Amino acid sequence: xxxxxxxxxxxxxxxxxxxxxxxxxxxxxxxxxxxxxxxxxxxxxxxxxxxxxxxxxxxxxxxxxxxxxxxxxxxxxxxxxxxxxxxxxxxxxxxxxxxxxxxxxxxxxxxxxxxxxxxxxxxxxxxxxxxxxxxxxxxxxxxxxxxxxxxxxxxxxxxxxxxxxxxxxxxxxxxxxxxxxxxxxxxxxxxxxxxxxxxxxxxxxxxxxxxxxxxxxxxxxxxxxxxxxxxxxxxxxxxxxxxxxxxxxxxxxxxxxxxxxxxxxxxxxxxxxxxxxxx
Numbered sequence: 130x131x132x133x134x135x136x137x138x139x140x141x142x143x144x145x146x147x148x149x150x151x152x153x154x155x156x157x158x159x160x161x162x163x164x165x166x167x168x169x170x171x172x173x174x175x176x177x178x179x180x181x182x183x184x185x186x187x188x189x190x191x192x193x194x195x196x197x198x199x200x201x202x203x204x205x206x207x208x209x210x211x212x213x214x215x216x217x218x219x220x221x222x223x224x225x226x227x228x229x230x231x232x233x234x235x236x237x238x239x240x241x242x243x244x245x246x247x248x249x250x251x252x253x254x255x256x257x258x259x260x261x262x263x264x265x266x267x268x269x270x271x272x273x274x275x276x277x278x279x280x281x282x283x284x285x286x287x288x289x290x291x292x293x294x295x296x297x298x299x300x301x302x303x304x305x306x307x308x309x310x311x312x313x314x315x316x317x318x319x320x321x322x323x324x325x326x327x328x329x330x331x332x333x334x335x336x337x338x339x340x341x342x343x344x345x346x347x348x349x350x351x352x353x354x355x356x357x358x359x360x361x362x363x364x365x366x367x368x369x370x371x372x373x374x375x376x377x378x379x380x381x382x383x384x385x386x387x388x389x390x391x392x393x394x395x396x397x398x399x400x401x402x403x404x405x406x407x408x
Contacts, residue, residue, distance in 0.1 A: 130142055130210060130211060130212060131211065131212060131213070131245070131246065132211060132243070132244060132245035132246070133207050133210045133211055133243075133244050133245075134146035134207075134241070134242060134243045134244070135203055135207060135240070135241065135242035136148050136239065136240070136241050136242075137239055137240060140207075140210070143243060143245065146243075148239070148241065149226055151226045151227055151228065151229075152223050152225075152226050152239050153223045153224050153225055153226065153227070153234065153235060154221065154223035154239070154241075154274055156229050157229075157231075158273065158274035158275040158276075159223055159224045159234065159274070160189075160191065160221055160222050160223030160224060160238070160239075160273070160274045161182065161185040161186060161189060161191065161221065161222060161271060161272050161273055161274065162182075162219065162220065162221035162222075162272050162273075162274060163178045163179075163181055163182040163185075163219075163220055163221075163272055164178070164217065164218065164219045164220070164368055165178045165204075165218045165331075165368050166215070166216065166217060166218065166247070166248075166249045166368050166369060167208055167214065167215060167216045167218060167406070168214065168215055168249065168402070168403070168406035168407065169214050169406050169407035169408075170208055170209065170214050171405065171406040171407055172204060172205065172208060172218055173249075173368070173402055173405055173406050174331050174335070174368075174405070175201055175204065175205075176201070177331050177334070178331060178368075179197050179200055179201050179204075180197070181272070181329070181331070182200065182220065182222070182272075183197055183200075185271045185272055185273075186222060186238075188271050189224070189271060189273070190224075190234075191222055191223070191224045191238045192236065192237065192238055193222045193237070193238040193239070193240050194237055194238075195240060200220065200240070203220075203240075203242055204218055204220060204242060204244075207242055207244040208244060210244075211244055211245075211246075213246045215246065215247070215248045215249070216244050216245065216246055216247065217244065217245055217246070217247035217369075218242075218244050219242070219243045219244070220240070220241065220242045220243075221240075221241045221274065222238045222239065222240050222241075223235075223238055223239045223241075223274070224238050225237055225238055225239065226239060247369070249368075249369055249371060249402070250369055250370050250371070250373055252371075252372070252395050252396075252399050254370075254373055255373065255374050255375070255376045256291075256292040256293055256365055256370070256373050256374070256375045256376070256377075257290065257291045257292055257375070257376065257377040257378075258286070258291055258292065258293045258294065258295050258305070258310075258363070258365070258375050258377070258378050258379075259285070259286050259289050259291045259294055259295070259378070259379050259380075260294070260295050260296075260297055260354065260357075260378070260379055261282040261285065261286070261294040261295065261296055261297070261306070262296070262297060262298075263278075263296035263297055263298035263303050263326065264278045265278045265279070265296070265326070267325040267326060268325065269303070269304070269325060269326045269327060269328055270323055270324060270325055270326075270327070270328060270329065271328075272328065279306045279307060280306075282294035282296065282306040283306040283307065286306065289380075291377075293305045293306060293307070293308060293365055293370075294306040295310050295357070295378070296326075297354055298326055300353055300354060301321075301351040301352065301353055301354075302321060302351060302352055302353070302354065302356075302357055303321055303326045303327050303351065304321060304326070304327045304328060304330075305365060305367075307367060308330065308332070308365050308366060308367035308369075308370055309321070309327070309328065309330040309332060309333040309365070309366050309367065310357075310363065310364070310365050310366075310375075311333070311336065311363075311364045311365075311366065312352060312356065312357060312360035312361070312362065312363055312364070313360060313361045313362035313364065313387045313390055313391065314352075314356065314359075314360050314361055315361070316345070316346065316387070316390065317345075317346045317347070317348055318336075318337075318340050318345055318346070318347045318348070318364075318394075319347075319348050319349075319350060319352050319356070320333060320336070320337065320347060320348075320349050320350075321349070321350070321351045321352070322349040322350065322351075327351075330366060330367060331368060332366030332367045332368060332370065332371055332372075333366050335366070335371070335398055335401060335402075336364065336366050336372060336394065336398060338401075339372075339394050339397035339398050339401070340394065342397055343390075343393050343394065343397060345390060345393075345394070357378070358378065358381075358383065360383070360384060361384065361386040361387035361390075362374060362375075362384045362385070362386065362387045362388075362390070362391045363375035363378065363383055363384045364391065364394070366398075371398050371399060371402055372394055372395045372398040372399065374391055374395070
């Protein structure tokens with residue numbers, strides 16, 4: 130089949146999948162999610178995504194009747210059920226089902242999986258970005274379902290002909306609407322560290338690992354809007370954007386001044402991706 134979904138043990142094509150309106154994800158966004166991609170039917174960094182998912186469950190006191198091995202099995206089974214080899218793998222857990230009540234959270238959470246065709250960006254894909262005020266609340270280190278500010282920023286970016294929006298909080302860069310952002314400056318990679326306003330992205334981890342392999346110095350700190358604009362290179366990372374170069378920010382050319390290091394990082398990141406997913 131082209132796509133498939135799973136909800137609490139039931140499999141169906143996405144347009145046939147049914148979930149109860151009393152799922153707390155529906156009216157509170159009371160849950161978390163994670164997402165990965167496949168090549169050749171192989172889910173890249175599967176264990177890392179599942180581990181982060183369960184860390185989020187623990188932080189938000191959400192219990193589901195499945196362990197890590199179960200979730201990994203469901204994800205791979207769904208991938209195997211789909212016709213395509215390049216797929217988007219989304220999974221979320223909500224804090225149960227019940228009549229709307231802020232305090233009374235469910236004892237057994239609900240697990241939802243959605244898998245459908247979508248490709249990882251190729252190495253040559255460059256990005257145009259815009260900046261946006263970071264209006265999110267202080268729980269951004271967990272992939273919660275509460276993404277309204279992200280949705281609005283991404284929508285505005287699309288209206289402006291951009292691929293991504295970069296959030297600014299108190300004059301400093303935190304992350305993007307759905308990815309992490311980093312800069313190369315004077316041979317050093319600067320990357321905002323995971324905290325209440327920045328997610329510990331899987332793509333971010335792999336970029337930092339590539340820096341270590343290539344002996345490129347890294348500093349984990351937030352940087353200013355001015356540092357962003359004068360950076361030698363601006364790099365965006367996520368599951369779908371393994372290592373993408375930004376060429377335009379707020380309609381003005383940017384980066385392009387440390388091509389050798391950027392290409393070395395891009396090659397290293399993509400080589401790891403291709404190796405794990407069958408070349």
